[in-house]
Amino acid sequence: MVAPSKEQAVDAIKRIGGVNIMNVMYSFVKKLGTVALVYALGYMEFSIAWLIGPIVLSVIRDEWKKEKELRRTIAKASALCQEKEVILARVDELPSWVFFPDVERVEWVNKILRHVWPNVNHYAKDILKNTIEPSIRESLVAYRLSGFHFEKMVLGSIPMRIGGVKVYDQNVPRDQIIMDMDVSYAGDCDISFSIGGIKGGIKDLQIQGNVRTVMRPLITTVPLIGGLQVFFLRHPTIDFNLVGVADVLDMPGLSDLLRRIVVEAVGNIMVLPNKIAITLSDAVPALSLKMPDPEGVVRIHVVEAKNLMKKDMRMLGMGKSDPYCIVSIGGKTFRTQTIDNTLNPKWDFWCEAKITSQKAQMLSFELWDWDPGFPGIENDDFLGRATVELSQVTKKGKVGMWLTLEGAKRGMVHVRMTWLTLSKDKNDLAAALQETQMLRVTSMSTAVLVVFVDSIKNLPKARTTSLPDPYVTLTVGNTTEQTASQFRTVHPVWEQGFTFLVSNPENDTLYIKAIDSKTTQELGVFVYNVSTLLQKMDMEVEKQPFALSKSGPESTIYLAMHLRILKYEEKDTNEEDEEEPTEGGDTETDTATAPLLDKRSPTQLSEGSESSVEASPAKEPAVKTELDRTESMKSATEEIIIPAAASPGVQASPDLRQRSPSATSSAGEYNLGRIQLTLRYSQQRQRLIVVVHRVVNLPLKDPNSIPDPYVKLYLLPERSKDSKRKTDTLKDNCNPVYDETFEYLISQADMRNRQLEVSVVTRKGFLQQSPTMGQVVLDLKNMDLNEAKTMWLDLCPETSREA
Template identity: 50%
Template sequence: MASDNKMTTTSKFALPVNRDEDPGVLSIIYRFFKKVAIVGAVYLVGYMQWSVAWLLGPVVLSVMRDQWRKDSEYRRNLAKSAALSSEKDIVLARLDDLPAWVFFPDVERAEWLNRILLQVWPNVNHYARTLLKESIEPAVAESLANYKLNGFKFERMILGTIAPRVGGVKVYDKNLSRDEIIMDVDIFYAGDCDISFILQRIRGGIKDLQIHGMMRVVMKPLISKIPLVGGLQLFFLNNPSIDFNLVGAVDILDMPGFSDLLRRCIVEQVAKMMVLPNKLPIKLSDEIPTVDLRMPEPEGVLRIHLVQAQNLMRKDVSMLGKGKSDPYAIITVGAQQWKTKHIDNNINPRWEFWCEALISSRKGQVMQCEVWDWDPGMGIQNDDYLGRCILDISQVVRAGRLDTWQTLQQAKTGKVHLRLSWHGLSTNLLDLSHAITETQLVKNAELSSAVVSVYIDSCKHLPNARPGSRPDPYLTVTVCKKTENTAVQMRTDSPVYEIGYSFLVQNPEIDVMEIKVMDQKTGSQLGQLTFGISSLLKQNNLTMVNQPMNLQKSGPESKIILGLQLKILKEAIKEEDVEEETPTVPNETEPLLPSAPAESTDGPATAPLVPLTPPGTVSANASVTTTNSDLQNLEDSGFNPTNPSHVSTTFPSTTTDDTSNKSVPVEEIIKEVDVPQESQMPYERESPKLVHRTSSLTTSAGEAGLGRILLSLRYSMQNQILYVVVHKIMNIPLKDPTNVPDPYVKLYLLPGRSKDSKRKTQVIKDSCMPEFDEQFEWAIPLAELHSRQVEVTVATHKGFLGGSPVIGQVLVHLNQYDFREAKTLWFDLLPESSPRE
């Protein structure tokens, strides 16, 4: 056997040697003509006197395209492997892309649902082909036509054998009506689809399609007969992430810019179908009226005021180097999107842009603001990315009004100023005058005072545009400046639409709704209806259900059957009944300072900000107890031990060493209510805000005698961002009275010290007790949080020859803290233990 193995091994290496020694004739001819082609191309370029750019341009473009496709192919293969693997393999292979049930305890595993999906996938495959052909294809073709790309048409649609996976299911059991069931499904598809299409008479295809998003399933109403549920409503809370690979003749378009154009068109059409406020209804019982499933049900209106931005990145290149930027912003809420104008040569633009978003689910929806640097070209694909911020709408609902600066993520510098308010909906006519008055106070903005929901059931007895043939009717519905178009019903004079829309109304007393019935075949108008919205003010509960109305400029018996409902915007107030989506964390827009303690009659309350340390040990840097001198200091500054608004926190110590008795942060929070003035705008009359006052809370210079630093730590489970606030430093030793330090704080995220993870505060001149109150953030996956540290270094600018000597240093191990709550703690400054950069 050993000799056989040896012979086999020898034969394996013998064949290549023989081929090299005796190359074939075809191989020689191929190499000859290859050399001739290269030399001929170089000769042709010189003969035609072409610029060298004709050679370098395609080469550079090809290299960039190959690199981009290499990264994209890696992500697609990784996602496809995850879709084919078992749940155990996914957990072991990719800790930073774990399913939702790993991170959130209220999200349940759903492997049983994945097995069901695998079984029914062939049937779903057939339905998806019909959906792509009848709904997606005409919409994408129309969208691409706006970019002079005509003739889009699907040829082959095969979604493959890999079924979607469900990462987790969350079922809501609080704040629900008794006749509905709501659950969120984390759905992920990375299949082996094969979709071919024609674009501009060029054949192409889509492979490696990936879709990932949180889909909400609403089962309502519950009935007492089988199937026990009257219908379903399916929709994505926010735009799902979609990625794919172009193949075929259009493979040349598979590069940044061109492929983004097609991707954006597909995302837009998916959003129009089933991204809030759009829903995909499915009727399960004939006993349930269709209007109950398809009538829009907005919960409120989010009013957004994008004020300005500061310190944006410089993306334009000038003759002298880096220039400025021409920034504009895109605000997205579900399927709704707004774009500001661009401001030339300004990294501190002021837009003063207003918009309003209809919110159908305040639980789970987010508002995203992206900032771009405008560059002339075909659109957003050529523009430079300046960062984005994401804000949970439930935060605005809880606050009523929110005035916040948001740091831009995925950007080195920059932040935006947002003012937001939440307006619920009412059917009380007494709220209308106040809503109209509030909109008139804001100049240069067309704000709304009400929302009208329209349900279009059907049309009856439409006239024929041409004798002997039936029309292909569709409707256009216009309220104020917004227009919606229904689908086309082929060859019928009594079309059934069963579709609903919601429109923002500036003044329901004078605004009108206009509906036109159009024939797609001839382009002629078959009828028209002009309806004054003020008529709803006289209806009971401001509602009109399935009312037949005569069409104008149409046949004598032509009618349209409508359902209408008007709701008035209420003044923004603070709401506390919004269920938290994640474990309780402070508002991301508020400073990370201790919250006001609960009232108690037993003396000082115990603060919940306790670091997690191993049993029997005490953190070397964190504060432990309050000393007598500190208590005396607090009393001198007005502290009253019997007043629960002043908190003294004492943690048990496991050592008798005197050096372990260090004070704990005590911050006084006083609520002050601003008195609104008549001359103020609505957003200037802010809700009660927190004013933070810091007293002299410690007289200790720390274990090493280098001073102490007050830090706040918090981790956002939803956005997976670590927030660190540097509040102040106390008791820096003054060795030379003639040389007072100019302290500043430098932070690094470890391991992997890099310039990208470096953060730095401003310099405070001539101070041994500087106050900064600056917030910094890092994007860290939850799975990596336990292995990270934050290095905090305090230095002074008054060094020899402009150097920055280190005063002290703190290494914060993040695995010692439970980040379900914010942590605000004193840390002792220790001698420097690591090299600086």
Template identity: 50%
Template sequence: MASDEKKMVSSSKPALPPSSDETGNVLSMIYRFFKKVSVVGAVYLVGYMQWSVAWLIGPVILSVLRDQWRKENEYRRNLAKAAASSSEKDVVLAKLDDLPAWVFFPDVERAEWLNRILLQVWPNVNSYARNLLKESIEPAVAESLANYKLTGFKFERMILGTIAPRVGGVKVYDKNLSRDEIIMDVDLFYAGDCDISFVLQRIRGGIKDLQIHGMVRIVMKPLITKIPLVGGLQIFFLNNPSIDFNLVGAADILDMPGFSDILRRCIVEQVAKMMVLPNKLPIKLSDEIPTVDLRMPEPEGVLRIHLVQAQNLMKKDVSMIGKGKSDPYAIITVGAQQWKTKHIDNNVNPRWDFWCESVLRTSATILVIRLFDWDRTGRDEKLGRCSLDISQVVRFGRLDTWQTLQQAKHGKVELRLSWHRLTSDVSELSRALTETLLIKTGELSSAVLSVYIDSCKKLPNARTQSRPDPYLTLTVGKKTETSAVQMRTDDPVYEIGYSFLVQNPECDNLEIKVLDSKTGGQLGQLTYSISTLLKEKDLSMITQPLMLQRSGPESKIIMSLQLKILKEAIKEEDYEEEPPAPAVVETPKEPSPPAPAAPPSPPSPAVSDEPGPLTDPVTVLPEPLVRNVEDALLDSSSQKSVPLEHIEKEVDTPQEYQPPKSPEREPPSKLVHRISSLTTSAGEAGLGRILLSLRYSMQNQTLFVVVHKIMHIPLKDPTNVPDPYVKLYLLPGRSKDSKRKTVVSDNQK
């Protein structure tokens, strides 16, 4: 009876419409049908037209490679996304080779409290980010893509999702600071569930799985006595952040290494122009602080780079008789600044003698050298790269070194670097000009000009009964900077700052043009002689209105100027007495009779087809410290082993210039952390001893290892002295990419 009642009830119910699952199954079946028909039709068309089989195999190979490339990228993005959405404990347990910064460095602190705050305010940040993308990023990316003949770029939907950025660690500096500033570094990582759609050449696409990772520096200055106690913020990336994303929608067919690399490059360029050194994102917090104090550039110094040559590069070209040579060129990167050398045909030992200069607002940045093999088709191949902490150059004043190339089987480059601090002493100008004349390149500078443009007043109309859309161009020498466009106003407010290298302040000029973006017409101009600042107090002019030429009768531009003279951070005679650390550190053989040990002379770097030794100058001890290590290893007067002292771990702190001391008078406080002494034994296992120096660069994500010496290798045959060398691998992978090999040391134990 009960079953009959159930049947009656069920039969009395009205017929339900097809469920969404059934509809989805029907659509899926139709999609599979047409997909198979298209595949069969393509095969039939190839046979009917009697085309070559390459027309069939070529697209299949490209499709397989594309799918594999996308799977690898998707795996990497999903892994990062899971790490961003999970707790930090799960990240540590799940992926031990990508630990947060606070695990490695005791001065980097966890910031879980900050992550909770970011999660709470993230919905409000979404609104600000949408305005930023629409007003700043969109026109800049569209202009950059136009250089690649890709037009019509426009954002349609911008949703950053619910996953907030994570802070891997925070480091607050407490030394070498002025009293009115707070400086901290934030390891920022974003891997969210954003949904961004755009239009490019009438193709609709989207960006998902956006990931950004970089080291952000936040400078809080000046400190004031009223709430909020901080006058403003300066936010910027120390180096170009790592940016990755996935293209979806109709643009998915363009998600190939070529197009996606172009789009990624354009986005990175625009981010660099906004907030990668030397560019900053200033935020004013108090009306008591003049805007010029936040936005006026404050360079710390100038890094002069001389890329001399390279040796033993890889051979990438293919000739009729086998492997040919390469056509190498180099790209030098410091923050957002980049330079490119000319390429040299058929040469694996090229000599460029390329000079360039970088204005730096902090020395906590990385110098990166990337080498490529030039190809007429535009498919340039990588020959390796190297990097160097600029703080090393700041400490010594000068650094002449050979850099072993990474991500290459062999090869190295010669660099000569010098650090120039800035001064307002006019008497230093003649010395700076003389130095540039001695180098004879004709393009080096003797001063730095900082320019702050506040606003323009009462500009003329570019069109009848229509206000202009003005923007500025500022030119000093060969460098030109362009401001953003201010729409529909004759009193535009810019509040922007720039820094220019000046070859000769006595004859160079600052040229400013005010242009209309719609008509391209000129609204006014100003030519300012930089020599005028040489007569001003502190070589500066603060917030002065200047009349524009070829403009309206009352048209003015309000700006501030400051001139600084370059002064080398080390004296020439000091540098000649004590040259910087050599690229290869070799310790002398242990003397048989007790005798006073003489300082070892640095050998010249050897050229070999084998992978070069670990001779990165960041890891090489300065010469006086090498002497201390050698003296610690062996006291020549007593032939007794003494405790070895290690160098204090270096951290990238913002430092004000300190007068350099002679390397021979290096204070003993640089040597700390005593460890057990090196005895004359062969160790517990009887296999000998090895002396290493290890250092990890957080910003560069690189482990530097220096092999100083090996001692007391057991000999099976005392009459047969070996020719030892050292191989190093990174565990647990033990991959070929991590393999490093030193040079062979003949007949030593």
């Protein structure tokens, strides 16, 4: 070991002394500043809240960031692990093939991604710069922020992972392949940006969602696939960590605003109905890939909600709520009006959404309590969420149901949905117009107009004599769509398609404007009466040039258009069970939801009169459908009889008895009454759905003390608040009818270790214990619930339970 020289020792002593002196000076200035701040606040008679407030906010922010940092670290560690290691570690986000038997393992694809990831980095730069950046810039205009642009874009060394792949092989056209992929990215990216002169950065970006890839058309020459359409089925989950000067915005409220802007930007690009189209063969025209091709329209009626949670604070305790509902499907969202100070709002809200891909689509209904606060920052309280599989709507044509809210202690929402197909027959327009008139809702549509903007030739130059940066706006009614901007050209090419809902094709008009984005000058105008398409063959116009007015003499725009009439096709409910199973494995009939149309038992419904169902001239088709379904329920609710356990404490056997006419007249083996339930499992949604229909022949021991029963459910083995569900309490009733639906989020593999405990309890005084009148425990591992099962169960004495 060589000893240091004299000069080196002197230099080291100087550095140590310098560091000590700087530390002392920094500590002195810091303490002096703290004393001065406290003195100034006292001298100016400011409240101590001005000092405590920022400290409290700082502590909350630090704790919030620590929790998020832990989640990001776990996600990045999972991304680097092998598939087997992820499963053994029991990470919450397991691969989708663990839960779904029709999802394939693709670990070999992840190995390929690791090798090609450096090349993906270069492609991602183009996507961020040319697509994401303009979309975010436009979104920030609403918040009066400008000048956004990316400065550095590096995705890092941790590649994207694919958790599983599902390829559809049923009900798919011959000329295409449809594939779903569970995609997750939790990488060590390094992205910097500038906005309004403020520089910031993004670290630890995380994206998770379900990506669909449609390969079409299939061709006979290499590469055998003409093109790709890539899109998210619904908004992906996006999270990131802000660094730099923008780190001050990374706190609850402001960070939610930023994430919402990013999610909206991604949604405008590749969340249904938006798609990224990639042409793989020159033999395939862009029109066939990039022109929207809707499969139909879903018409949604959010009627009302009931028994919502109380979220507003009042002087004397909890008040009510100011609820509103957000309807989401794919990237499209709608919001009802806010109803003030009520737990049972009636919205009567109508909306429509274009559907370009039926498979695996979900309708989501989120209820919120509106609260005042800062614009753009989330202040509203969550009241619950309900989801419906679109396949159930397309299969039945019309569906009306009460949905139990998830993520809430109580509450239900009443919705109706109608599936409308697209017709090439112009004679169907009269029926569509008549139906919208009967609904008495002016915002409803009767047709869909699809417009493909190919290009413009010979645009005039702007006033500055320089080449323009043109874009095109398209307007039908109150809806306006816009193409991307093309830079410095008088011959722009867009190849973009747009879809419009048309209220009346006989009166509506399509307005197209070409505008220079630098000067906002109009470069050309085109006006087209939609009624003209009614006279064309199949109501279509192939790609052809149209002259632009208010433009140059040779300016032409190349368009393709077609019109489709919305048509309701009534389904044959008697043949419903013979239809092909849906992709999630749910082949059940509507036995789990049909009873919710009325708060009576299925037997009472079948015996009721037609006047007992909501009816008006505007809703005659819906009434007929509901009555038909009610009649079919009459036999579906009497078929399955499950005997009581041989002794108390033993779960009921799933073996089926023969049909018995004494299903409602018997008091059961223990003379404690009987309960009627419907159970089914939705593989697509990973939900166990339980419908409590009714209880009959509860014992009446004292005529002066009639029970006030309700039904309570637990998902064993744990008897926790999270698994607790309960119905309303019906007073003075030995034969209560509930018809309430409850859901549990649970994987099919986890159901093998679970039991469902169903107890009938009578409500007593505030300080008195509510005794259990009877109980049933169902072992879920022995039950095949891929199809709905309606059953009668004998109530048993309560089993002993541990504290």
